[in-house]
Amino acid sequence: MSRSEEILNQVFSNVVQNKCIIRDSEPLMEKFVPEAFPNRDDQIRSIAEAVSPVLIGRQPSNLSIYGKTGTGKTAVTRWVLSRLADKAKENSVSNLQICYVNYRILGGPYRIIVELCKQLGIDKINKIPCSGLALGELFDRFREGLDSQKKTIILVIDEVDWCIEKERGKPQGNNLLYDLNRIQLSQSKIVIIGIANRESKEWLDAGTLSTLKTEEVHFLPYNATEIGDILRQRANLALFGAVLDEGSINVCAALAAAEHGDARRALNLLRVAAELAIRRNNKSITEKHVRDAENSIDFDRVIQTLKDLPAHMKALIISVFAIGETKVVDSSQHTTGRLYETYSKLCKQMIMPPLTQRRVSQLINEMEAMGLIHAVSLNLGHYGRTKKITLGVAPSTIIIALEEHPVYGDIIRSHLPFYA
C-alpha cells in the first residue's frame, strides 16, 4: 500500500470510527440547551413563580440568581424565560420582550446599554453610537427609546457581579444597576434578573441592594450523583448506545464534582474523552480516556494561557523561569526586587521600556491569581519584607509554550545550556 493510500485509509477509518461513537456532538457543547434539567426542579419553580406575573400584566419583582459556574443558572433561566415568552404569546400578551446581556463579555455599562438598544431595536431610531457619548446622554436616549415602545422588558444580566470590578470607585449614581433600577418610565416596565457567582449581598453595596428589592434563587453545586444524571442524559443524545460504561461516567462525574460541582467541566471532559477514543481507534470510551482527557484539557489550557499573555507578563514569567534555572539555589534570589532586576535587564535586551515596580507588583498578583506563579509573603526582619516568587507551572510547560517565540525562545535556550 502506498503512503498516500495509508493516509487516506487512516482518515476514512477515523470518520467511520467517529460514526460509531459520536452520533451528534451538540448535546456535549456548552451552548446546548436541553429539554430537561435534572435536579433543578426547585430553581425552575422559583424563577417561574417570580416572573409569571407578567402573564397577567403585573410587574414582577427583580430577581437575583446566584451559584458557582456550571450549576445551570444561565441555561435554566434562559429556558424558563423562553417558555414564558411562548406562554405570553398563547395568552396574547404581546408587549413582553426578553433581553439577555453578559456583563463580563460586553465589558462595561456603555456597551451593555448599546447592546440593549440593539436588542430592543431602538439603536436606529434614537441614533445610538457604539462609543463617544457621555454615559448620561446614552442612558437618556435608551430611556426615551424604551419608554416609547410601551413594553415590559425582562432584562437578564449575566455575570452581573463583574460590574463591581468595572465600576469600582464610581459614585452610586454611576452604577449601572442602580441607574437601571431607578429608571423613570411612564409607558414601559423593566424587570432585572441578575445572574452572579456570588450572593448579591456579598458584592452589591447596601444602598443599591435595598432599592433593588430582589428575590434570590440559589443554584447549589451539583454532587457527583447529580452530575452523573446529567452526563447520562447528554450521552444518550450524543453517543451511540454501548460506547460509554458506568465506570467512565462515574470517573467523569467524580472529577468534575471534586472541582466544585461544575457540570460544564464534566461535559467537556466527556467530549474530549470521546474524541480521544476516536483518535486512538478504540470502540468505546474508557476510564483511561477520561483521565487522559483531564490531563490534556489542563495542559492545553495552561499552554494557551501562556501564549496569550501580554508582552510584559511574558517577560516576567521568563524572568521567574530564568531565576529558577540559575545554578545558585538561594531563596534570596526569588524576591520581588531580584525579579524586577532580572525583568528590567530582559526588557533592555529586547529594547522594550520596563514598567515601574508598582505596575509589576500588580502583574505579579494577576499572574498568581491565574495560577502561573506562586508568591508567598516573606518577612526578612531588618532586611525588609518581600515576596518569594516561584513558578506555578512546570518549567517544561514554559519551554513548550514559548520556545517558538522569536525572542523568548533564544532566552529560554540561553538559560538551558544542555537544552537540545
Add this chain to the structure above:
DNA sequence: CCTCCACCGGAAAGCCGGGTCA
C-alpha cells in the same frame, strides 16, 4: 523598645487609541 528595610497596595491622575458631535 525603637528603627529601618524592602517592599505592598490604595488612590488618583495621566496617557493613548478609538470613537461621536456640532
Add this chain to the structure above:
DNA sequence: TGACCCGGCTTTCCGGTGGAGG
C-alpha cells in the same frame, strides 16, 4: 476640526507593615 467621552493601561504619590538588628 476641535471639544469631548470612554476604557484600558500605566505612573506617581504615599501611607502602611512586621520582625531582625541595634
